[in-house]
Amino acid sequence: MTDASLPSADEAAFIAAARADDTARFALMTERHRRELQVHCYRMLANYEDAQDLTQETFLRAWNKxxxxxxxxxxxTWLYRIATNACLDFLKKRNDRTPVPTEVADVGSEVLYLQPYPDRMLPEDPQESVVTRETIELAFIVAVQRLPPRQRAVFILRDVLGWPAALAADALELTVASVxxxxxxxxxxxREQLPDRRLDWRRPAPDELSDDERAVVRSYVDAHERNDLDGLMSLLRDDLRFVMLPEAGTSVITAKDAVDGWVSGGLFQRGYDDWRGVTTMVNRMPAAALYRRTPDDPEYRLxxxxxxxxxDGKIAELTGFDAAGKPWLDLPPTL
Structure with a gap:
Protein backbone atom coordinates (compact mmCIF):
# COMPACT_ATOMS: atom_id res chain seq x y z
CA MET A 1 0.00 0.00 0.00
CA THR A 2 1.59 3.21 -1.14
CA ASP A 3 0.53 6.84 -1.19
CA ALA A 4 1.37 9.17 -4.03
CA SER A 5 2.85 12.59 -3.37
CA LEU A 6 0.16 14.22 -5.51
CA PRO A 7 -3.55 13.43 -5.38
CA SER A 8 -4.78 10.91 -7.94
CA ALA A 9 -7.87 11.57 -10.03
CA ASP A 10 -9.98 9.77 -7.38
CA GLU A 11 -8.52 11.79 -4.53
CA ALA A 12 -8.96 15.04 -6.48
CA ALA A 13 -12.59 14.16 -7.19
CA PHE A 14 -13.11 13.33 -3.53
CA ILE A 15 -11.63 16.67 -2.45
CA ALA A 16 -13.92 18.45 -4.89
CA ALA A 17 -16.96 16.59 -3.55
CA ALA A 18 -15.97 17.38 0.04
CA ARG A 19 -15.44 21.08 -0.66
CA ALA A 20 -18.74 21.31 -2.51
CA ASP A 21 -20.58 19.50 0.30
CA ASP A 22 -21.75 17.06 -2.37
CA THR A 23 -23.13 14.34 -0.10
CA ALA A 24 -24.22 12.07 -2.97
CA ARG A 25 -20.81 12.10 -4.64
CA PHE A 26 -19.06 11.76 -1.27
CA ALA A 27 -21.18 8.73 -0.41
CA LEU A 28 -20.56 7.14 -3.81
CA MET A 29 -16.80 7.42 -3.47
CA THR A 30 -16.63 6.12 0.09
CA GLU A 31 -19.20 3.36 -0.40
CA ARG A 32 -16.90 1.43 -2.74
CA HIS A 33 -14.65 0.79 0.29
CA ARG A 34 -17.44 -0.44 2.59
CA ARG A 35 -16.79 -4.17 2.39
CA GLU A 36 -13.05 -4.04 2.97
CA LEU A 37 -13.47 -1.53 5.82
CA GLN A 38 -16.09 -3.77 7.39
CA VAL A 39 -13.68 -6.72 7.25
CA HIS A 40 -11.06 -4.52 8.89
CA CYS A 41 -13.48 -3.57 11.69
CA TYR A 42 -14.45 -7.23 12.07
CA ARG A 43 -10.82 -8.22 12.59
CA MET A 44 -10.55 -5.52 15.24
CA LEU A 45 -13.82 -6.44 16.99
CA ALA A 46 -14.65 -10.10 16.08
CA ASN A 47 -18.33 -9.21 15.89
CA TYR A 48 -20.19 -8.80 12.60
CA GLU A 49 -22.88 -6.47 13.93
CA ASP A 50 -20.34 -4.23 15.66
CA ALA A 51 -18.28 -4.16 12.45
CA GLN A 52 -21.33 -2.96 10.54
CA ASP A 53 -21.92 -0.19 13.08
CA LEU A 54 -18.29 0.92 13.15
CA THR A 55 -18.10 1.01 9.36
CA GLN A 56 -21.07 3.35 9.36
CA GLU A 57 -19.37 5.37 12.10
CA THR A 58 -16.29 5.55 9.87
CA PHE A 59 -18.29 7.12 7.06
CA LEU A 60 -19.91 9.59 9.46
CA ARG A 61 -16.51 10.60 10.83
CA ALA A 62 -15.12 10.87 7.31
CA TRP A 63 -17.91 13.29 6.38
CA ASN A 64 -17.34 15.35 9.50
CA LYS A 65 -13.56 15.40 8.83
CA THR A 77 -5.55 4.86 3.57
CA TRP A 78 -7.39 7.82 5.09
CA LEU A 79 -10.54 5.76 5.56
CA TYR A 80 -8.61 2.89 7.15
CA ARG A 81 -7.06 5.34 9.57
CA ILE A 82 -10.49 6.63 10.58
CA ALA A 83 -11.91 3.10 10.88
CA THR A 84 -9.01 1.91 13.03
CA ASN A 85 -9.36 4.78 15.45
CA ALA A 86 -13.14 4.41 15.57
CA CYS A 87 -12.65 0.78 16.61
CA LEU A 88 -10.08 1.78 19.25
CA ASP A 89 -12.51 4.36 20.66
CA PHE A 90 -15.23 1.68 20.75
CA LEU A 91 -12.97 -0.75 22.62
CA LYS A 92 -12.08 1.89 25.21
CA LYS A 93 -15.76 2.13 26.17
CA ARG A 94 -16.46 -1.60 26.37
CA ASN A 95 -15.31 -3.32 29.55
CA ASP A 96 -16.53 -6.66 28.16
CA ARG A 97 -13.94 -6.51 25.38
CA THR A 98 -10.84 -6.55 27.60
CA PRO A 99 -8.45 -9.21 26.24
CA VAL A 100 -8.12 -12.36 28.32
CA PRO A 101 -4.49 -12.98 29.37
CA THR A 102 -3.01 -15.55 27.00
CA GLU A 103 -1.78 -17.75 29.83
CA VAL A 104 -5.36 -18.48 30.94
CA ALA A 105 -7.12 -18.25 27.59
CA ASP A 106 -8.71 -21.33 26.07
CA VAL A 107 -9.43 -21.27 22.35
CA GLY A 108 -12.77 -19.56 21.79
CA SER A 109 -14.01 -19.89 25.36
CA GLU A 110 -13.75 -16.27 26.47
CA VAL A 111 -14.58 -14.56 23.17
CA LEU A 112 -18.30 -14.74 23.78
CA TYR A 113 -18.98 -11.83 21.43
CA LEU A 114 -17.44 -13.65 18.45
CA GLN A 115 -19.77 -13.87 15.45
CA PRO A 116 -19.32 -15.57 12.07
CA TYR A 117 -18.72 -13.43 8.97
CA PRO A 118 -20.85 -14.25 5.90
CA ASP A 119 -18.75 -14.85 2.80
CA ARG A 120 -21.22 -12.95 0.62
CA MET A 121 -20.16 -9.74 2.41
CA LEU A 122 -16.47 -10.15 1.66
CA PRO A 123 -15.01 -7.78 -0.97
CA GLU A 124 -15.45 -9.02 -4.52
CA ASP A 125 -12.13 -7.51 -5.65
CA PRO A 126 -9.86 -7.78 -2.62
CA GLN A 127 -6.72 -5.66 -2.56
CA GLU A 128 -3.58 -7.37 -1.31
CA SER A 129 -4.50 -9.78 1.53
CA VAL A 130 -7.68 -8.09 2.73
CA VAL A 131 -9.62 -11.37 2.72
CA THR A 132 -6.94 -14.04 2.51
CA ARG A 133 -8.58 -17.10 4.01
CA GLU A 134 -6.10 -17.51 6.84
CA THR A 135 -6.72 -13.95 8.09
CA ILE A 136 -10.50 -14.28 8.25
CA GLU A 137 -10.80 -17.79 9.74
CA LEU A 138 -12.23 -17.95 13.25
CA ALA A 139 -9.01 -19.16 14.89
CA PHE A 140 -7.18 -16.11 13.55
CA ILE A 141 -9.94 -13.72 14.64
CA VAL A 142 -9.97 -15.25 18.13
CA ALA A 143 -6.17 -15.05 18.39
CA VAL A 144 -6.22 -11.37 17.43
CA GLN A 145 -8.66 -10.72 20.28
CA ARG A 146 -5.93 -11.80 22.71
CA LEU A 147 -3.96 -8.69 21.78
CA PRO A 148 -4.46 -5.36 23.59
CA PRO A 149 -6.39 -3.00 21.29
CA ARG A 150 -3.52 -0.78 20.13
CA GLN A 151 -1.23 -3.78 19.66
CA ARG A 152 -4.06 -5.40 17.73
CA ALA A 153 -4.33 -2.38 15.45
CA VAL A 154 -0.58 -2.35 14.81
CA PHE A 155 -0.55 -6.05 13.98
CA ILE A 156 -3.45 -5.79 11.52
CA LEU A 157 -2.10 -2.68 9.80
CA ARG A 158 1.45 -4.02 9.54
CA ASP A 159 1.21 -7.79 9.11
CA VAL A 160 -2.22 -8.20 7.50
CA LEU A 161 -2.56 -5.07 5.38
CA GLY A 162 1.16 -4.63 4.86
CA TRP A 163 1.44 -0.98 5.84
CA PRO A 164 4.94 0.45 6.32
CA ALA A 165 5.84 1.17 9.93
CA ALA A 166 5.84 4.94 9.33
CA LEU A 167 2.34 4.89 7.86
CA ALA A 168 0.97 2.77 10.74
CA ALA A 169 2.68 5.06 13.26
CA ASP A 170 1.12 8.13 11.65
CA ALA A 171 -2.35 6.55 11.63
CA LEU A 172 -2.13 5.64 15.32
CA GLU A 173 -0.21 8.75 16.40
CA LEU A 174 2.68 6.64 17.67
CA THR A 175 6.40 6.66 17.05
CA VAL A 176 7.89 4.18 14.61
CA ALA A 177 9.81 2.64 17.53
CA SER A 178 6.54 2.12 19.43
CA VAL A 179 4.94 0.49 16.41
CA ARG A 191 2.65 -17.63 17.57
CA GLU A 192 1.50 -18.82 21.01
CA GLN A 193 -2.16 -18.78 20.00
CA LEU A 194 -1.72 -20.40 16.58
CA PRO A 195 1.23 -22.77 17.08
CA ASP A 196 0.18 -25.16 14.31
CA ARG A 197 -0.76 -22.53 11.72
CA ARG A 198 1.34 -20.79 9.09
CA LEU A 199 2.07 -17.29 10.35
CA ASP A 200 3.14 -15.65 7.10
CA TRP A 201 -0.04 -13.64 6.60
CA ARG A 202 1.32 -11.83 3.55
CA ARG A 203 1.77 -14.99 1.49
CA PRO A 204 -1.26 -15.92 -0.65
CA ALA A 205 -3.30 -18.81 0.73
CA PRO A 206 -6.00 -20.86 -1.04
CA ASP A 207 -9.46 -19.39 -0.61
CA GLU A 208 -11.47 -22.31 -1.98
CA LEU A 209 -12.63 -25.30 0.04
CA SER A 210 -10.88 -28.59 -0.63
CA ASP A 211 -12.77 -31.70 -1.74
CA ASP A 212 -12.12 -33.17 1.74
CA GLU A 213 -13.72 -30.17 3.40
CA ARG A 214 -16.80 -30.34 1.20
CA ALA A 215 -17.18 -34.06 1.84
CA VAL A 216 -16.86 -33.73 5.61
CA VAL A 217 -19.39 -30.92 5.94
CA ARG A 218 -21.87 -32.89 3.83
CA SER A 219 -21.31 -35.94 6.04
CA TYR A 220 -21.80 -33.77 9.14
CA VAL A 221 -25.22 -32.67 7.85
CA ASP A 222 -26.11 -36.22 6.82
CA ALA A 223 -25.25 -37.61 10.29
CA HIS A 224 -27.68 -35.14 11.86
CA GLU A 225 -30.45 -35.90 9.41
CA ARG A 226 -30.05 -39.67 10.05
CA ASN A 227 -29.60 -39.30 13.84
CA ASP A 228 -26.34 -41.16 13.39
CA LEU A 229 -24.30 -40.58 16.55
CA ASP A 230 -21.57 -43.05 15.54
CA GLY A 231 -21.31 -41.42 12.13
CA LEU A 232 -21.03 -38.00 13.74
CA MET A 233 -18.38 -39.24 16.16
CA SER A 234 -16.36 -40.71 13.29
CA LEU A 235 -15.98 -37.25 11.74
CA LEU A 236 -14.30 -35.77 14.83
CA ARG A 237 -10.65 -35.78 15.77
CA ASP A 238 -10.00 -37.13 19.25
CA ASP A 239 -8.55 -33.75 20.24
CA LEU A 240 -11.52 -31.79 18.89
CA ARG A 241 -11.91 -28.26 20.20
CA PHE A 242 -15.56 -27.31 20.55
CA VAL A 243 -17.30 -24.18 21.77
CA MET A 244 -20.91 -23.02 21.52
CA LEU A 245 -21.39 -19.25 21.40
CA PRO A 246 -22.53 -17.04 22.96
CA GLU A 247 -22.95 -19.50 25.85
CA ALA A 248 -20.28 -19.34 28.55
CA GLY A 249 -18.51 -22.44 29.82
CA THR A 250 -19.10 -24.63 26.76
CA SER A 251 -15.51 -25.01 25.59
CA VAL A 252 -14.20 -28.59 25.52
CA ILE A 253 -11.07 -30.08 24.04
CA THR A 254 -11.88 -33.72 23.29
CA ALA A 255 -14.39 -35.33 20.95
CA LYS A 256 -15.69 -37.58 23.75
CA ASP A 257 -16.45 -34.63 26.03
CA ALA A 258 -18.16 -32.80 23.18
CA VAL A 259 -20.35 -35.76 22.22
CA ASP A 260 -21.19 -36.52 25.85
CA GLY A 261 -22.30 -32.92 26.26
CA TRP A 262 -24.44 -33.04 23.12
CA VAL A 263 -26.11 -36.28 24.22
CA SER A 264 -26.79 -35.00 27.74
CA GLY A 265 -28.29 -31.90 26.12
CA GLY A 266 -30.76 -34.10 24.24
CA LEU A 267 -29.16 -34.59 20.82
CA PHE A 268 -31.08 -37.21 18.78
CA GLN A 269 -33.66 -37.56 21.54
CA ARG A 270 -37.29 -36.45 21.25
CA GLY A 271 -37.42 -32.78 20.27
CA TYR A 272 -33.85 -32.92 18.98
CA ASP A 273 -34.18 -35.80 16.53
CA ASP A 274 -35.71 -34.22 13.44
CA TRP A 275 -33.04 -32.27 11.57
CA ARG A 276 -32.37 -30.82 8.17
CA GLY A 277 -29.21 -29.03 7.16
CA VAL A 278 -27.66 -27.00 4.41
CA THR A 279 -23.97 -26.55 3.69
CA THR A 280 -22.62 -23.03 3.48
CA MET A 281 -19.48 -20.98 4.09
CA VAL A 282 -18.63 -18.30 6.62
CA ASN A 283 -15.18 -16.82 7.30
CA ARG A 284 -14.10 -18.74 4.18
CA MET A 285 -14.65 -21.92 6.20
CA PRO A 286 -17.03 -24.85 5.67
CA ALA A 287 -20.17 -24.56 7.75
CA ALA A 288 -23.43 -26.39 8.29
CA ALA A 289 -26.67 -24.56 9.04
CA LEU A 290 -28.87 -26.91 11.06
CA TYR A 291 -32.67 -26.69 11.16
CA ARG A 292 -34.73 -28.42 13.85
CA ARG A 293 -38.39 -29.45 13.75
CA THR A 294 -40.13 -30.05 17.06
CA PRO A 295 -43.12 -32.42 17.37
CA ASP A 296 -45.65 -29.56 17.53
CA ASP A 297 -44.21 -27.55 14.61
CA PRO A 298 -44.78 -28.28 10.90
CA GLU A 299 -41.62 -26.44 9.83
CA TYR A 300 -37.90 -26.86 10.29
CA ARG A 301 -36.58 -23.70 11.95
CA LEU A 302 -33.05 -22.37 11.79
CA ASP A 312 -6.83 -34.40 7.11
CA GLY A 313 -10.48 -35.25 6.62
CA LYS A 314 -11.48 -34.83 10.26
CA ILE A 315 -13.11 -31.98 12.20
CA ALA A 316 -10.40 -30.48 14.41
CA GLU A 317 -12.37 -27.43 15.60
CA LEU A 318 -16.12 -26.90 15.75
CA THR A 319 -17.55 -23.52 16.68
CA GLY A 320 -21.31 -23.42 17.03
CA PHE A 321 -23.35 -20.23 16.90
CA ASP A 322 -26.98 -19.50 17.65
CA ALA A 323 -28.21 -18.68 14.15
CA ALA A 324 -31.77 -17.55 14.86
CA GLY A 325 -32.55 -13.87 14.40
CA LYS A 326 -29.44 -13.11 12.33
CA PRO A 327 -30.72 -12.16 8.86
CA TRP A 328 -27.23 -11.04 7.84
CA LEU A 329 -26.23 -14.72 7.65
CA ASP A 330 -28.49 -14.86 4.57
CA LEU A 331 -29.98 -18.19 5.59
CA PRO A 332 -33.69 -18.96 5.21
CA PRO A 333 -35.37 -18.93 8.64
CA THR A 334 -37.34 -22.11 7.85
CA LEU A 335 -37.10 -25.11 5.55
Whole structure:
Protein backbone atom coordinates (compact mmCIF):
# COMPACT_ATOMS: atom_id res chain seq x y z
CA MET A 1 0.00 0.00 0.00
CA THR A 2 1.59 3.21 -1.14
CA ASP A 3 0.53 6.84 -1.19
CA ALA A 4 1.37 9.17 -4.03
CA SER A 5 2.85 12.59 -3.37
CA LEU A 6 0.16 14.22 -5.51
CA PRO A 7 -3.55 13.43 -5.38
CA SER A 8 -4.78 10.91 -7.94
CA ALA A 9 -7.87 11.57 -10.03
CA ASP A 10 -9.98 9.77 -7.38
CA GLU A 11 -8.52 11.79 -4.53
CA ALA A 12 -8.96 15.04 -6.48
CA ALA A 13 -12.59 14.16 -7.19
CA PHE A 14 -13.11 13.33 -3.53
CA ILE A 15 -11.63 16.67 -2.45
CA ALA A 16 -13.92 18.45 -4.89
CA ALA A 17 -16.96 16.59 -3.55
CA ALA A 18 -15.97 17.38 0.04
CA ARG A 19 -15.44 21.08 -0.66
CA ALA A 20 -18.74 21.31 -2.51
CA ASP A 21 -20.58 19.50 0.30
CA ASP A 22 -21.75 17.06 -2.37
CA THR A 23 -23.13 14.34 -0.10
CA ALA A 24 -24.22 12.07 -2.97
CA ARG A 25 -20.81 12.10 -4.64
CA PHE A 26 -19.06 11.76 -1.27
CA ALA A 27 -21.18 8.73 -0.41
CA LEU A 28 -20.56 7.14 -3.81
CA MET A 29 -16.80 7.42 -3.47
CA THR A 30 -16.63 6.12 0.09
CA GLU A 31 -19.20 3.36 -0.40
CA ARG A 32 -16.90 1.43 -2.74
CA HIS A 33 -14.65 0.79 0.29
CA ARG A 34 -17.44 -0.44 2.59
CA ARG A 35 -16.79 -4.17 2.39
CA GLU A 36 -13.05 -4.04 2.97
CA LEU A 37 -13.47 -1.53 5.82
CA GLN A 38 -16.09 -3.77 7.39
CA VAL A 39 -13.68 -6.72 7.25
CA HIS A 40 -11.06 -4.52 8.89
CA CYS A 41 -13.48 -3.57 11.69
CA TYR A 42 -14.45 -7.23 12.07
CA ARG A 43 -10.82 -8.22 12.59
CA MET A 44 -10.55 -5.52 15.24
CA LEU A 45 -13.82 -6.44 16.99
CA ALA A 46 -14.65 -10.10 16.08
CA ASN A 47 -18.33 -9.21 15.89
CA TYR A 48 -20.19 -8.80 12.60
CA GLU A 49 -22.88 -6.47 13.93
CA ASP A 50 -20.34 -4.23 15.66
CA ALA A 51 -18.28 -4.16 12.45
CA GLN A 52 -21.33 -2.96 10.54
CA ASP A 53 -21.92 -0.19 13.08
CA LEU A 54 -18.29 0.92 13.15
CA THR A 55 -18.10 1.01 9.36
CA GLN A 56 -21.07 3.35 9.36
CA GLU A 57 -19.37 5.37 12.10
CA THR A 58 -16.29 5.55 9.87
CA PHE A 59 -18.29 7.12 7.06
CA LEU A 60 -19.91 9.59 9.46
CA ARG A 61 -16.51 10.60 10.83
CA ALA A 62 -15.12 10.87 7.31
CA TRP A 63 -17.91 13.29 6.38
CA ASN A 64 -17.34 15.35 9.50
CA LYS A 65 -13.56 15.40 8.83
CA UNK A 66 -13.87 15.94 5.08
CA UNK A 67 -12.17 19.34 5.21
CA UNK A 68 -9.03 17.71 6.65
CA UNK A 69 -8.48 15.47 3.63
CA UNK A 70 -5.89 17.11 1.39
CA UNK A 71 -4.97 14.18 -0.81
CA UNK A 72 -1.52 13.68 0.76
CA UNK A 73 -2.56 10.11 1.54
CA UNK A 74 -4.70 7.80 -0.59
CA UNK A 75 -8.42 7.97 0.16
CA UNK A 76 -8.37 4.29 1.08
CA THR A 77 -5.55 4.86 3.57
CA TRP A 78 -7.39 7.82 5.09
CA LEU A 79 -10.54 5.76 5.56
CA TYR A 80 -8.61 2.89 7.15
CA ARG A 81 -7.06 5.34 9.57
CA ILE A 82 -10.49 6.63 10.58
CA ALA A 83 -11.91 3.10 10.88
CA THR A 84 -9.01 1.91 13.03
CA ASN A 85 -9.36 4.78 15.45
CA ALA A 86 -13.14 4.41 15.57
CA CYS A 87 -12.65 0.78 16.61
CA LEU A 88 -10.08 1.78 19.25
CA ASP A 89 -12.51 4.36 20.66
CA PHE A 90 -15.23 1.68 20.75
CA LEU A 91 -12.97 -0.75 22.62
CA LYS A 92 -12.08 1.89 25.21
CA LYS A 93 -15.76 2.13 26.17
CA ARG A 94 -16.46 -1.60 26.37
CA ASN A 95 -15.31 -3.32 29.55
CA ASP A 96 -16.53 -6.66 28.16
CA ARG A 97 -13.94 -6.51 25.38
CA THR A 98 -10.84 -6.55 27.60
CA PRO A 99 -8.45 -9.21 26.24
CA VAL A 100 -8.12 -12.36 28.32
CA PRO A 101 -4.49 -12.98 29.37
CA THR A 102 -3.01 -15.55 27.00
CA GLU A 103 -1.78 -17.75 29.83
CA VAL A 104 -5.36 -18.48 30.94
CA ALA A 105 -7.12 -18.25 27.59
CA ASP A 106 -8.71 -21.33 26.07
CA VAL A 107 -9.43 -21.27 22.35
CA GLY A 108 -12.77 -19.56 21.79
CA SER A 109 -14.01 -19.89 25.36
CA GLU A 110 -13.75 -16.27 26.47
CA VAL A 111 -14.58 -14.56 23.17
CA LEU A 112 -18.30 -14.74 23.78
CA TYR A 113 -18.98 -11.83 21.43
CA LEU A 114 -17.44 -13.65 18.45
CA GLN A 115 -19.77 -13.87 15.45
CA PRO A 116 -19.32 -15.57 12.07
CA TYR A 117 -18.72 -13.43 8.97
CA PRO A 118 -20.85 -14.25 5.90
CA ASP A 119 -18.75 -14.85 2.80
CA ARG A 120 -21.22 -12.95 0.62
CA MET A 121 -20.16 -9.74 2.41
CA LEU A 122 -16.47 -10.15 1.66
CA PRO A 123 -15.01 -7.78 -0.97
CA GLU A 124 -15.45 -9.02 -4.52
CA ASP A 125 -12.13 -7.51 -5.65
CA PRO A 126 -9.86 -7.78 -2.62
CA GLN A 127 -6.72 -5.66 -2.56
CA GLU A 128 -3.58 -7.37 -1.31
CA SER A 129 -4.50 -9.78 1.53
CA VAL A 130 -7.68 -8.09 2.73
CA VAL A 131 -9.62 -11.37 2.72
CA THR A 132 -6.94 -14.04 2.51
CA ARG A 133 -8.58 -17.10 4.01
CA GLU A 134 -6.10 -17.51 6.84
CA THR A 135 -6.72 -13.95 8.09
CA ILE A 136 -10.50 -14.28 8.25
CA GLU A 137 -10.80 -17.79 9.74
CA LEU A 138 -12.23 -17.95 13.25
CA ALA A 139 -9.01 -19.16 14.89
CA PHE A 140 -7.18 -16.11 13.55
CA ILE A 141 -9.94 -13.72 14.64
CA VAL A 142 -9.97 -15.25 18.13
CA ALA A 143 -6.17 -15.05 18.39
CA VAL A 144 -6.22 -11.37 17.43
CA GLN A 145 -8.66 -10.72 20.28
CA ARG A 146 -5.93 -11.80 22.71
CA LEU A 147 -3.96 -8.69 21.78
CA PRO A 148 -4.46 -5.36 23.59
CA PRO A 149 -6.39 -3.00 21.29
CA ARG A 150 -3.52 -0.78 20.13
CA GLN A 151 -1.23 -3.78 19.66
CA ARG A 152 -4.06 -5.40 17.73
CA ALA A 153 -4.33 -2.38 15.45
CA VAL A 154 -0.58 -2.35 14.81
CA PHE A 155 -0.55 -6.05 13.98
CA ILE A 156 -3.45 -5.79 11.52
CA LEU A 157 -2.10 -2.68 9.80
CA ARG A 158 1.45 -4.02 9.54
CA ASP A 159 1.21 -7.79 9.11
CA VAL A 160 -2.22 -8.20 7.50
CA LEU A 161 -2.56 -5.07 5.38
CA GLY A 162 1.16 -4.63 4.86
CA TRP A 163 1.44 -0.98 5.84
CA PRO A 164 4.94 0.45 6.32
CA ALA A 165 5.84 1.17 9.93
CA ALA A 166 5.84 4.94 9.33
CA LEU A 167 2.34 4.89 7.86
CA ALA A 168 0.97 2.77 10.74
CA ALA A 169 2.68 5.06 13.26
CA ASP A 170 1.12 8.13 11.65
CA ALA A 171 -2.35 6.55 11.63
CA LEU A 172 -2.13 5.64 15.32
CA GLU A 173 -0.21 8.75 16.40
CA LEU A 174 2.68 6.64 17.67
CA THR A 175 6.40 6.66 17.05
CA VAL A 176 7.89 4.18 14.61
CA ALA A 177 9.81 2.64 17.53
CA SER A 178 6.54 2.12 19.43
CA VAL A 179 4.94 0.49 16.41
CA UNK A 180 7.92 -1.83 15.94
CA UNK A 181 7.87 -2.84 19.60
CA UNK A 182 4.09 -3.44 19.58
CA UNK A 183 4.37 -5.56 16.44
CA UNK A 184 7.10 -7.73 17.97
CA UNK A 185 4.94 -8.39 21.05
CA UNK A 186 1.89 -9.10 18.92
CA UNK A 187 3.77 -11.64 16.81
CA UNK A 188 4.86 -13.52 19.94
CA UNK A 189 1.24 -13.78 21.11
CA UNK A 190 0.01 -14.88 17.68
CA ARG A 191 2.65 -17.63 17.57
CA GLU A 192 1.50 -18.82 21.01
CA GLN A 193 -2.16 -18.78 20.00
CA LEU A 194 -1.72 -20.40 16.58
CA PRO A 195 1.23 -22.77 17.08
CA ASP A 196 0.18 -25.16 14.31
CA ARG A 197 -0.76 -22.53 11.72
CA ARG A 198 1.34 -20.79 9.09
CA LEU A 199 2.07 -17.29 10.35
CA ASP A 200 3.14 -15.65 7.10
CA TRP A 201 -0.04 -13.64 6.60
CA ARG A 202 1.32 -11.83 3.55
CA ARG A 203 1.77 -14.99 1.49
CA PRO A 204 -1.26 -15.92 -0.65
CA ALA A 205 -3.30 -18.81 0.73
CA PRO A 206 -6.00 -20.86 -1.04
CA ASP A 207 -9.46 -19.39 -0.61
CA GLU A 208 -11.47 -22.31 -1.98
CA LEU A 209 -12.63 -25.30 0.04
CA SER A 210 -10.88 -28.59 -0.63
CA ASP A 211 -12.77 -31.70 -1.74
CA ASP A 212 -12.12 -33.17 1.74
CA GLU A 213 -13.72 -30.17 3.40
CA ARG A 214 -16.80 -30.34 1.20
CA ALA A 215 -17.18 -34.06 1.84
CA VAL A 216 -16.86 -33.73 5.61
CA VAL A 217 -19.39 -30.92 5.94
CA ARG A 218 -21.87 -32.89 3.83
CA SER A 219 -21.31 -35.94 6.04
CA TYR A 220 -21.80 -33.77 9.14
CA VAL A 221 -25.22 -32.67 7.85
CA ASP A 222 -26.11 -36.22 6.82
CA ALA A 223 -25.25 -37.61 10.29
CA HIS A 224 -27.68 -35.14 11.86
CA GLU A 225 -30.45 -35.90 9.41
CA ARG A 226 -30.05 -39.67 10.05
CA ASN A 227 -29.60 -39.30 13.84
CA ASP A 228 -26.34 -41.16 13.39
CA LEU A 229 -24.30 -40.58 16.55
CA ASP A 230 -21.57 -43.05 15.54
CA GLY A 231 -21.31 -41.42 12.13
CA LEU A 232 -21.03 -38.00 13.74
CA MET A 233 -18.38 -39.24 16.16
CA SER A 234 -16.36 -40.71 13.29
CA LEU A 235 -15.98 -37.25 11.74
CA LEU A 236 -14.30 -35.77 14.83
CA ARG A 237 -10.65 -35.78 15.77
CA ASP A 238 -10.00 -37.13 19.25
CA ASP A 239 -8.55 -33.75 20.24
CA LEU A 240 -11.52 -31.79 18.89
CA ARG A 241 -11.91 -28.26 20.20
CA PHE A 242 -15.56 -27.31 20.55
CA VAL A 243 -17.30 -24.18 21.77
CA MET A 244 -20.91 -23.02 21.52
CA LEU A 245 -21.39 -19.25 21.40
CA PRO A 246 -22.53 -17.04 22.96
CA GLU A 247 -22.95 -19.50 25.85
CA ALA A 248 -20.28 -19.34 28.55
CA GLY A 249 -18.51 -22.44 29.82
CA THR A 250 -19.10 -24.63 26.76
CA SER A 251 -15.51 -25.01 25.59
CA VAL A 252 -14.20 -28.59 25.52
CA ILE A 253 -11.07 -30.08 24.04
CA THR A 254 -11.88 -33.72 23.29
CA ALA A 255 -14.39 -35.33 20.95
CA LYS A 256 -15.69 -37.58 23.75
CA ASP A 257 -16.45 -34.63 26.03
CA ALA A 258 -18.16 -32.80 23.18
CA VAL A 259 -20.35 -35.76 22.22
CA ASP A 260 -21.19 -36.52 25.85
CA GLY A 261 -22.30 -32.92 26.26
CA TRP A 262 -24.44 -33.04 23.12
CA VAL A 263 -26.11 -36.28 24.22
CA SER A 264 -26.79 -35.00 27.74
CA GLY A 265 -28.29 -31.90 26.12
CA GLY A 266 -30.76 -34.10 24.24
CA LEU A 267 -29.16 -34.59 20.82
CA PHE A 268 -31.08 -37.21 18.78
CA GLN A 269 -33.66 -37.56 21.54
CA ARG A 270 -37.29 -36.45 21.25
CA GLY A 271 -37.42 -32.78 20.27
CA TYR A 272 -33.85 -32.92 18.98
CA ASP A 273 -34.18 -35.80 16.53
CA ASP A 274 -35.71 -34.22 13.44
CA TRP A 275 -33.04 -32.27 11.57
CA ARG A 276 -32.37 -30.82 8.17
CA GLY A 277 -29.21 -29.03 7.16
CA VAL A 278 -27.66 -27.00 4.41
CA THR A 279 -23.97 -26.55 3.69
CA THR A 280 -22.62 -23.03 3.48
CA MET A 281 -19.48 -20.98 4.09
CA VAL A 282 -18.63 -18.30 6.62
CA ASN A 283 -15.18 -16.82 7.30
CA ARG A 284 -14.10 -18.74 4.18
CA MET A 285 -14.65 -21.92 6.20
CA PRO A 286 -17.03 -24.85 5.67
CA ALA A 287 -20.17 -24.56 7.75
CA ALA A 288 -23.43 -26.39 8.29
CA ALA A 289 -26.67 -24.56 9.04
CA LEU A 290 -28.87 -26.91 11.06
CA TYR A 291 -32.67 -26.69 11.16
CA ARG A 292 -34.73 -28.42 13.85
CA ARG A 293 -38.39 -29.45 13.75
CA THR A 294 -40.13 -30.05 17.06
CA PRO A 295 -43.12 -32.42 17.37
CA ASP A 296 -45.65 -29.56 17.53
CA ASP A 297 -44.21 -27.55 14.61
CA PRO A 298 -44.78 -28.28 10.90
CA GLU A 299 -41.62 -26.44 9.83
CA TYR A 300 -37.90 -26.86 10.29
CA ARG A 301 -36.58 -23.70 11.95
CA LEU A 302 -33.05 -22.37 11.79
CA UNK A 303 -31.34 -23.46 14.98
CA UNK A 304 -27.57 -23.23 14.79
CA UNK A 305 -24.66 -22.86 12.44
CA UNK A 306 -21.62 -25.05 12.96
CA UNK A 307 -18.33 -23.70 11.57
CA UNK A 308 -15.76 -26.40 10.95
CA UNK A 309 -11.98 -26.41 10.76
CA UNK A 310 -11.07 -29.63 8.99
CA UNK A 311 -7.63 -31.24 9.08
CA ASP A 312 -6.83 -34.40 7.11
CA GLY A 313 -10.48 -35.25 6.62
CA LYS A 314 -11.48 -34.83 10.26
CA ILE A 315 -13.11 -31.98 12.20
CA ALA A 316 -10.40 -30.48 14.41
CA GLU A 317 -12.37 -27.43 15.60
CA LEU A 318 -16.12 -26.90 15.75
CA THR A 319 -17.55 -23.52 16.68
CA GLY A 320 -21.31 -23.42 17.03
CA PHE A 321 -23.35 -20.23 16.90
CA ASP A 322 -26.98 -19.50 17.65
CA ALA A 323 -28.21 -18.68 14.15
CA ALA A 324 -31.77 -17.55 14.86
CA GLY A 325 -32.55 -13.87 14.40
CA LYS A 326 -29.44 -13.11 12.33
CA PRO A 327 -30.72 -12.16 8.86
CA TRP A 328 -27.23 -11.04 7.84
CA LEU A 329 -26.23 -14.72 7.65
CA ASP A 330 -28.49 -14.86 4.57
CA LEU A 331 -29.98 -18.19 5.59
CA PRO A 332 -33.69 -18.96 5.21
CA PRO A 333 -35.37 -18.93 8.64
CA THR A 334 -37.34 -22.11 7.85
CA LEU A 335 -37.10 -25.11 5.55
Missing amino acids: RASFQGHAALR TSALQRARVTM FTIAVLHIV
